[in-house]
Amino acid sequence: MIGSHGDDSVVSESGLVVILGNSFNIKQYACRNMADDVGVDEAFCTSCGTVIKKEAEICPECGTRQQESSKTTAAQIPDQRQYELEKITNKSTGVAITLGILLSPLGYIYLGKWGLGAINFLTLNYLLLGPIIVPIHCYKIMNDAEDELKRAGVEGY
Numbered sequence: 334m335i336g337s338h339g340d341d342s343v344v345s346e347s348g349l350v351v352i353l354g355n356s357f358n359i360k361q362y363a364c365r366n367m368a369d370d371v372g373v374d375e376a377f378c379t380s381c382g383t384v385i386k387k388e389a390e391i392c393p394e395c396g397t398r399q400q401e402s403s404k405t406t407a408a409q410i411p412d413q414r415q416y417e418l419e420k421i422t423n424k425s426t427g428v429a430i431t432l433g434i435l436l437s438p439l440g441y442i443y444l445g446k447w448g449l450g451a452i453n454f455l456t457l458n459y460l461l462l463g464p465i466i467v468p469i470h471c472y473k474i475m476n477d478a479e480d481e482l483k484r485a486g487v488e489g490y
C-alpha cells in the first residue's frame with residue numbers, strides 16, 4: 334500500500350516536470366516566431382515557423398520537407414523573356430556555330446543578337462578571333478537560354 338502511494342507521487346512529480354518542460358518549449362517557440370530579424374540565408378519553416386537555413390530541405394526542428402516555392406518564384410521569368418529565350422533555343426546550334434565560323438557577326442544575328450553582331454562587325458572582330466570566339470559564345474548563349482528556361486520550370490526543358 335505504502336509502496337503504491339509512493340509510486341503515485343512519483344508519477345505526479347514527473348507529470349509536473351513534463352508540463353513545465355512543455356510550457357518552456359512553447360515560450361521558446363513563441364520568441365522565435367516573433368523574431369523579425371531573419372538573416373539573409375535564413376527562412377521560416379513552412380510548417381512550424383522555426384528559423385532555419387534557407388537551403389535546408391528538411392526542417393531540423395519538425396522534420397517537414399520545405400516547399401521549393403520560394404526558389405521557383407525567384408527563378409520565374411516574364412512571358413516576354415521566356416519568348417525570347419525560346420526563340421534562341423529553337424534555333425539550330427549547328428547553324429549558329431557554322432555561321433559564327435564563316436562570318437562571325439552572322440552567328441549572333443542568327444540568334445537575334447543584333448547588338449552583339451553589330452559590335453562584332455564594327456570592331457572588325459570577325460577578322461580576328463571572331464571565328465573562334467563567336468561560335469563558342471553562340472553555343473553558350475543557347476545553353477544559357479536553355480538553362481534559364483529549365484530553372485524557370487518551363488515545360489519541355
Ligand SMILES: [Zn+2]
Nearest residue numbers: 378381392395
Ligand atoms: Zn519545422
